[in-house]
Amino acid sequence: MRTRTGLAAGFFLRAPQKEVTIIHQNAKYILTLDQGTTSSRAIIFDRSGSTMAVAKKEFKQYYPKPGWVEHDAEEIWESQSSVMYEALNRAGVSAEEIAAISITNQRETTVIWNRLTGKPIYRAIVWQSKQSADICTRLKGEGFEPMVREKTGLIIDPYFCGTKVRWILDHVHQAREMAEQGELLFGTIDTWLLWKLTDGKVHATDYSNASRTLMYNIHELKWDPELLSMLDIPASMLPEVKPSSHIYGYVSESLFPVPIPIAGIAGDQHASLFGHACFEKGMAKNTYGTGCFLLMNTGSEPVTSNNGLLTTIAWGIDGKIVYALEGSIFIAGAVVKWLRDGLKTIWKVSDSDEHAAVVPSADGVYFVPAFVGLGAPYWDMDARGAIFGLTAGTTEDHIIRAAVESIAYQTKDVLTSMEADSGIKLVKLTVDGGATANQFLMQWQADLLNVPIERPKVLETTALGAAYLAGLAVGLWKNQDEISFQIRISRDQNYKPDLPEEIRQERYEGWVQAVHATMAFKKKSPQGK
Ligand SMILES: Nc1ncnc2c1ncn2[C@@H]1O[C@H](COP(=O)(O)OP(=O)(O)O)[C@@H](O)[C@H]1O
Numbered sequence: 001m002r003t004r005t006g007l008a009a010g011f012f013l014r015a016p017q018k019e020v021t022i023i024h025q026n027a028k029y030i031l032t033l034d035q036g037t038t039s040s041r042a043i044i045f046d047r048s049g050s051t052m053a054v055a056k057k058e059f060k061q062y063y064p065k066p067g068w069v070e071h072d073a074e075e076i077w078e079s080q081s082s083v084m085y086e087a088l089n090r091a092g093v094s095a096e097e098i099a100a101i102s103i104t105n106q107r108e109t110t111v112i113w114n115r116l117t118g119k120p121i122y123r124a125i126v127w128q129s130k131q132s133a134d135i136c137t138r139l140k141g142e143g144f145e146p147m148v149r150e151k152t153g154l155i156i157d158p159y160f161c162g163t164k165v166r167w168i169l170d171h172v173h174q175a176r177e178m179a180e181q182g183e184l185l186f187g188t189i190d191t192w193l194l195w196k197l198t199d200g201k202v203h204a205t206d207y208s209n210a211s212r213t214l215m216y217n218i219h220e221l222k223w224d225p226e227l228l229s230m231l232d233i234p235a236s237m238l239p240e241v242k243p244s245s246h247i248y249g250y251v252s253e254s255l256f257p258v259p260i261p262i263a264g265i266a267g268d269q270h271a272s273l274f275g276h277a278c279f280e281k282g283m284a285k286n287t288y289g290t291g292c293f294l295l296m297n298t299g300s301e302p303v304t305s306n307n308g309l310l311t312t313i314a315w316g317i318d319g320k321i322v323y324a325l326e327g328s329i330f331i332a333g334a335v336v337k338w339l340r341d342g343l344k345t346i347w348k349v350s351d352s353d354e355h356a357a358v359v360p361s362a363d364g365v366y367f368v369p370a371f372v373g374l375g376a377p378y379w380d381m382d383a384r385g386a387i388f389g390l391t392a393g394t395t396e397d398h399i400i401r402a403a404v405e406s407i408a409y410q411t412k413d414v415l416t417s418m419e420a421d422s423g424i425k426l427v428k429l430t431v432d433g434g435a436t437a438n439q440f441l442m443q444w445q446a447d448l449l450n451v452p453i454e455r456p457k458v459l460e461t462t463a464l465g466a467a468y469l470a471g472l473a474v475g476l477w478k479n480q481d482e483i484s485f486q487i488r489i490s491r492d493q494n495y496k497p498d499l500p501e502e503i504r505q506e507r508y509e510g511w512v513q514a515v516h517a518t519m520a521f522k523k524k525s526p527q528g529k
């Protein structure tokens with residue numbers, strides 16, 4: 001068979017911008033560049049929020065050492081620019097008709113390039129990558145964690161940019177000297193794409209992406225000298241930080257015959273929260289892609305987690321900052337890819353749906369996909385994956401089911417922490433991302449959480465959220481109320497919980513045991529890591 005106080009509450013960044021103009025007379029579409037972990041996508045939206053065209057291109061993943069994940073930043077730009085033109089062609093839309101471009105991106109992935117040549121000095125270090133684990137261990141050992149947590153809402157983990165930047169400066173020949181002479185620039189993927197789109201004229205990012213770097217003070221809204229000193233990173237490398245809905249600059253004339261404004265930027269999970277119209281405190285969404293990212297809007301107040309979650313800036317818009325609590329799960333849809341490419345037990349990721357559904361349960365099998373350690377709420381960078389509960393009666397279907405179930409169990413871990421931290425009990429969960437195509441997973445998620453799952457018609461919610469951010473900056477949409485209305489009428493599929501409480505509890509207890517056994521394993525293992 002194959003198949004996460006200074007100025008926080010209501011803090012105004014600048015006077016809200018009242019007058020906005022659409023740059024070109026005929027401009028009525030938004031072109032979103034959605035740069036993800038495994039593919040670059042370009043999507044064109046009209047004023048109704050409908051998708052006119054989508055173009056997508058996968059690109060190479062580099063795994064130079066166990067636990068390391070890298071991308072070629074030039075290849076990211078090439079794939080992203082090619083799908084940009086392809087989407088325009090497919091939609092039969094000219095550059096003059098594009099009111100604005102928006103960028104949404106895989107977050108934390110770190111690029112460093114030469115300011116003069118524009119060439120990266122090392123491959124992009126991907127969010128999942130673990131090469132800065134030793135730097136993290138040392139910084140934790142030196143007692144920096146409470147300060148980092150207070151200022152950034154994050155924890156010390158290789159996931160975030162800061163230690164990745166430090167690693168590059170420590171390991172690439174002459175990088176530190178060049179950085180100290182102001183020759184190098186740092187950026188997350190949005191910053192890199194913005195630089196490329198403007199032909200090196202703009203070096204900027206938005207509040208949401210800055211909040212994932214481990215260098216940005218999310219209360220005072222500034223690159224923090226204490227954090228930069230801890231990491232030994234020169235401030236000259238850092239981009240300007242702007243609102244998420246804002247005209248950052250215009251595309252270079254070498255790319256388009258007209259100066260299209262780049263008017264919206266947000267990290268993909270923040271854009272998705274916006275695209276679900278989670279504008280009110282307490283509203284949450286979960287995205288099921290390579291990893292799973294559950295974010296809850298906490299309004300103008302940052303909420304500090306006592307349960308392993310992150311505090312992050314959801315977006316900065318109209319002079320106000322909105323904060324969110326986030327649970328980041330490293331491996332979700334990626335475990336299904338592993339069933340396909342690693343275990344070779346399925347031909348297509350979609351086959352996992354059918355295989356999981358043919359057995360009445362996983363028959364006591366638990367699959368903890370800690371391939372790159374465990375993220376929220378455990379934050380164990382040294383854990384590695386495990387399968388428990390095998391018997392002679394275990395079949396491939398049980399293992400496939402256990403793998404798919406693990407995505408829902410990890411989400412329950414995060415939601416339990418989120419409800420404890422926020423004091424808010426979720427009444428429904430809105431979802432998006434590639435793996436929401438799996439009907440078994442969605443039903444199992446509703447059963448396990450005991451809340452309905454709501455999936456929108458436009459599954460490109462991340463791209464749509466970024467489109468709305470850009471459209472607001474150029475006046476294509478008047479305000480967030482108009483957007484909320486548009487989104488409300490586009491709900492698609494609901495999954496209702498249908499599982500007795502004792503079964504729900506019993507299954508979840510098994511999962512918690514499996515996770516703790518997984519974390520214990522490495523400490524007893526002779527190899528250690
Ligand atoms: N039918 C499915 N069942 C389970 N997982 C799926 C299915 N379709 C896609 N996926 C998973 O979803 C992920 C792709 O979703 P996507 O939102 O494109 O991710 P990303 O933005 O992280 O690249 C892959 O990891 C893939 O294995």
Ligand SMILES: O=P(O)(O)OC[C@H](O)CO
Pocket residue numbers: 035036037038105106107108127267268269289290291328
């Ligand atoms: O590219 P995605 O959709 O897997 O998202 C990656 C996240 O932004 C990492 O934090």
